[in-house]
Amino acid sequence: MDIFICDDNTLICNEINSLVSEFFRTNNMTMPVFHTFTDGKSLLSSNVRPDIVFLDIQMPELSGIDVGNILHNKYPDAIIIVITSFMDYLDDAMRFNVFRYISKPIDKDRLFRNMQDAVTAYNNRSSTLYVKCGSDYKLINQHDIIMVEASLKQTIIYTTNGNFRTYQSFSEIKEKLAHNYFYQCHRSFVINLNYVVSHNSHNIYLNSNLSADVAARKYSDFKEHYAAYVNSHV
Template identity: 30%
Template structure:
């Protein structure tokens, strides 16, 4: 079940996005799915529901789309946020809240389909790819999309997850790295980072969400930039 939310104070736009979603999902034969609409950000936040993809109008009264998204992220909500806006200038604010994409009004059919193709693919990755971490006789099943970065300290590898949980276990980072996919990059001999969470790189540090930073080797800074560009190209294709 893919759960969509549409948050827009214009009923006409809610109706249009809903129709486009139905046409897309039915055309791709993707089932089941649900679409829930909200007329403002407060109603979305108060719903208490967890959605896979949220279409957020940026310009809304009382609580706009950006502020609504900030609160969602503070709650560690992992929904794919797709902003809908009239003005391109607002798009730059979307990066602060890890927006997945943005759509300009009036909606372009081709852009909408491309965005949906990527979003559905991303959801599939989140669902399908996990790793089993053994700790003695117990184990943890961790989705790769949940891992922000890994670090090695002494003889233990520590896996830092998006929800703040850290799992430590005895292994070599090289062995753990072999189980990762193309979204992970060895930015330092002691660090492995998920490229989905990289927000920037400057003066020997990789910036992660919420301002967190980890080191990047000077000799690997250029490789990190190239890996980011290559990964973004693969992801968007």
């Protein structure tokens, strides 16, 4: 999970980072990756796809309202939490579907409650994949995905319920695979570690008689990831 924190006051950024870190530790959750920004332009120039965003409203050059609108258009699934002393901006913030609105000074208990809601929303959003297949749209449960393959101009999603072809790019689909049981073993393959049957230095064999190529430079890394995954599920 990638969490953005954007406030022109570095003390506020540090406070949010500290409180959110405490929330994850208290709940025995995997610690997210934090990305801190002191202005909207630097946030918008990031190549990272945000999952949760803490956004101040009053900032130099680009306001939080401007940043929120641009973010929402670029990453409609991003969960945006506005933190500000100025409650007058609530109506404007609603235009980019602000998830929560927290006033300064920050109340720890309220922040923790909102983080619980945000994590729940994140898990719900990341459990499914919305894919355009021809003229139809398919809702695919990520748990059912065995592997994803880049094939010429198409991307093939192999699942326990059949295969789906889409002209959405391989990289776009890969970015939406939010769970840690997905692993890219080759430039053209992402596999679900849940479905690994066996492997060697050339191929990974999966359920449903599927197999994926393994890049030579990735095999050692794959074995480490797979061993860690298996050990965590014993």
